[in-house]
Amino acid sequence: MAQETVKITINGKEVVAPKGTLIIEAAAQAGVEIPHYCYHPHLSRPAVCRMCLVDVEGQRKLQPSCSTPVQPGQVIRTDSPKVQEAVREVLEFTLINHPLDCPVCDQAGECGLQNNYQDYGLYNTKFTLPKVHKAKVQKIGPTLTLDAERCILCSRCVRFTDEITKTHEMGIMQRGDHAEIQAVKEVNNPYSTNLADICPVGALTQNDFRFKVRVWYLKHQQSICPGCARGCNIVVDHYRGEAQRMRPRNNNAVNQSWMCDDGRLLYKAIRNEDRLNAPMLRKDGKRVAVTPSVAFSEALRLLEKHAKHTATQGSASVSNEDAFALARLLKMMQAPVASSLRESPVGWEDDALLRRADRTPNRNGVSAFSGTEEFAVRLKTATLALVIQEDALPERSLYPQLAGVIYVGTHDCPTARSADVVLPMAMWAEYEGSFTNFQGRVQRFLSVVSAPEGVVPLWQLASRWSEAFGGKRYASAAEVFRAMATEHPLFAKMTFDGLGEIGLCAPSADQSKEA
């Protein structure tokens, strides 16, 4: 069904927008930026901040563009002197009681007030009376700090807790100058940190990131949250080779503009103390660190020796490319395909917003390359166990016929401690690849920080091993993806670069699995 469209003119430029579009959205599509505070695409529009006023021809008063839908033939100006003056005055009014906290404020650098003052303000304040002071540094929950003084009463946080989480923690109390944002109860819903993201000023800031890095030092990289089967689109902010925080990225089909609090802390696993940084071999019951090439050759020797008798446990946390390259290696070794994937370790309940009970990011993609037989069953006849990432073999003594165990993973665990060869592999933030979420949407994540020296992703290990069995070695994740797209219907007609920022759905998966 073709959507009805409306023709309007913004700043002298003809724009065609779907019927019912708000002026602010139509303008954004046309590349005209309208300053705003209270407007958020995924929240209701109370039009309280009055920053987005525009001049609509034929209307006596300026109109808030965040709550005015486009009408056929509308002529809109956002750059007339009348609008510019109004916006400047509104901004000055908004800033009357705002403290000059910028040196200690974590929002400085990504602050709506700072940016809009530079773009639309640049006035000399006319206000000489003392400012109204309100409560500062309130820990309103495990994840948030509230500074009521900095608040400009845009009410985004109130609407988020009312409309999105429906937990109703935030409210505006008092009137006039004394109006103040307050948490009426502890804010500890699983999505609370989103409040810090949507707060256009420094009133709500994130405890985990508090005073860690100034935001203008951060570099940004698009990625996918590996926390559950949802695969929220995120941006990882990093500084000096370390991930510093994760924040959601807009994808209307997956996570809108939100992500959960647990997901945000996953960057900490990249550098935690359990991380495997160097390959190890087991010698006389002890683990000794060796160079990557030594461990690689030792693993290859075992794989060649036991090729057909290898039992493999795959993991739902690795990328599609990893799983594909591993499946290809097993096929070349004439070994049975990887065993069925293990159950997700700590389950959440599927909730109404984002979180999924399955806490692995890529079960949908990896299961396409795995068998259905249990790993434990297969172990009874195998002489070599190849375990990827999972803690699938904590009690090795139960299988005395096993001549060797190879563990490829990111973190130390009982299986890694009893393995003969431990090969660390790169984590999601350290290489590029793709995850398939529960909807069947294939989404690309990019490399954020560099892996520890000599540590490579699983697909590289597998493709290098497969050389010994007559296979070709892949040069890049894109090349693996190309091979995968030709061989597997789930990725048919997709290209790695074509996944873009918001990913692609396989045509068949699109209708059947959309939540």
Added chain:
Amino acid sequence: MIVVPRPAYSLREKVYFWEIAKGLLVTFGHLVRNLWGAASRSRTIQTWEYPEEPRPYPQRVRLLHRLVKRPDGTPKCVACYMCATACPAVAIEIIAEPSPDDAIEKRPISFVIDELRCVMCGFCVEACPKDAIRMDSEVGDLMGTRREDFLFTLDRLLEMKPRAGAYLGDRELEAKRKAGLI
């Protein structure tokens, strides 16, 4: 093209010895004056017996940094990273932490200036919104035998004494300093 003819020498100049004597008179004049008048105002010699003989600094010279304290002795610095951001030599390393005092909110737990990297441009002083860092300390000569000697830590920067007669480079600030407000 303009041709400028050389001036013709006079007889006295042609004799040559008289001019030599005139030149030597100037030379010996300087020697005598600097031998016996070293401490006097008539001194014209350009070399100084540094460091025994200290050089007077101009009023607005930028010497090593110091961090200014609040009346209670805590650093004025709120770890806003403005100086570190402005620094073209990337000489300033700050680590921030929440302050126990909510009115201050943020403070540096570590503040290190690598004076070997510093190019003495004074941008950090310009950038500071709290007048917490100044380049008006007494110390203008930088000596050390190890690299660590040049890493000025928070405690060391707080201990640096202000130089008497320093001019802050701003009339308003200067008036405040004279009035004892800062």
